[in-house]
Amino acid sequence: MILNNVKMIGNNEPVNVRIKGQQIMEISSSPINHKSEVLPITFDKAIIFPGLINSHDHLDFNLFPQLGNEIYSNYTEWGEYIHKSYKEEIDQVLQIPSPLRSRWGVFKNLLCGITTVVNHGEPSGMNDDLITVFEKSQSLHSLQLEKNWKLKLNNPLKINLPAVIHVGEGDDWLSFQEIDELIYWNFLKKKLIGVHAVAMSEKQAKNFKAIVWCPQSNYFLLNKTAQVHLLKKHTSILFGTDSTLTSSWDIWEHLRLARKDHLLSDNSLYNSLTSGPASCWNLNCGEIAPGKDADLVVVETSTAKTGFDDFFETVPANILLVAHKGNVRLFDESLLPQLNAIDLSCFSKIYVNGNCKYVQGDLPALMDDIKKYHSSAVFPVSVN
Numbered sequence: 001m002i003l004n005n006v007k008m009i010g011n012n013e014p015v016n017v018r019i020k021g022q023q024i025m026e027i028s029s030s031p032i033n034h035k036s037e038v039l040p041i042t043f044d045k046a047i048i049f050p051g052l053i054n055s056h057d058h059l060d061f062n063l064f065p066q067l068g069n070e071i072y073s074n075y076t077e078w079g080e081y082i083h084k085s086y087k088e089e090i091d092q093v094l095q096i097p098s099p100l101r102s103r104w105g106v107f108k109n110l111l112c113g114i115t116t117v118v119n120h121g122e123p124s125g126m127n128d129d130l131i132t133v134f135e136k137s138q139s140l141h142s143l144q145l146e147k148n149w150k151l152k153l154n155n156p157l158k159i160n161l162p163a164v165i166h167v168g169e170g171d172d173w174l175s176f177q178e179i180d181e182l183i184y185w186n187f188l189k190k191k192l193i194g195v196h197a198v199a200m201s202e203k204q205a206k207n208f209k210a211i212v213w214c215p216q217s218n219y220f221l222l223n224k225t226a227q228v229h230l231l232k233k234h235t236s237i238l239f240g241t242d243s244t245l246t247s248s249w250d251i252w253e254h255l256r257l258a259r260k261d262h263l264l265s266d267n268s269l270y271n272s273l274t275s276g277p278a279s280c281w282n283l284n285c286g287e288i289a290p291g292k293d294a295d296l297v298v299v300e301t302s303t304a305k306t307g308f309d310d311f312f313e314t315v316p317a318n319i320l321l322v323a324h325k326g327n328v329r330l331f332d333e334s335l336l337p338q339l340n341a342i343d344l345s346c347f348s349k350i351y352v353n354g355n356c357k358y359v360q361g362d363l364p365a366l367m368d369d370i371k372k373y374h375s376s377a378v379f380p381v382s383v384n
């Protein structure tokens, strides 16, 4: 496959990107003529960037609406409140079998141009046929809600796996103090990856390999977010969406909110979705360079400029193509004439905000299956 006439972020000269197998082979500003290539695609006014890495989601929780209508002091207060106030809504969603919910969670990410998602919780059972579902970590829920977390954290059989744990998700003393407790009990000095870290201080941050920043979820629950402009001096900042229980399905809305905060520069925010998590989770992606996995997103832009403005203005409806490990997983209908070699029987047709996309797998059938269990389930895509 060759992706012709696309602009990389920060470079105004169009380039052509050649992909072979699952990897990027070549990036060139002059035309690439490669006779064996079966799939050249030429774009007009489009930017290209690495498939995003979402470092925090719960794949099976993405059929919930946002639950909560107040500002809470911490996650346990919120949890108790929603189980009391929204019991019926929660039970309705939990009637849907978990594999169907997780499969939707995979599509939720793919539709936004995410090609790697780090799933928190029990292994989802999802394979990597659409995007990479990263689960090579030790998921611990939190200090308050994970039973025997001290024993689990110090399980010598899991010493090589980073421990990923919700921590400091609150605006009170308890949330601050539990971070110290976690650090104290990490006897094996495991690599800790803290999710949320709203209450975290700079001193505490030194004990973490990375922090996953989920600003939209934080503002929804706490009307406050992590001090990432300070924490970044001591640890890596990765970006996460969390599930639709506390945030929008669309990561681009999260990113525009984050950008408005000015806590991270545009470049740091971009890195928190690309090279930063690739390094933290040890993945061969997150960068457009020869030898890297061809996890790529091409987006139509109105201006064809290449600064961060175009990148952060992305909406799912404008995504022209998502490639994952060199395979097309999603494309806009406008590319159909150029994609005549592709086997359309592997794709289904859906509409995102009125724009027709072809997505690998049978998303309409999945939506129908889900509605058998929960007839009023709401999806951000339609089938016609």
Ligand SMILES: [Zn+2]
Pocket (backbone or CB within 6 Å): 056, 057, 058, 120, 166, 195, 242, 243
């Ligand atoms: Zn979470």
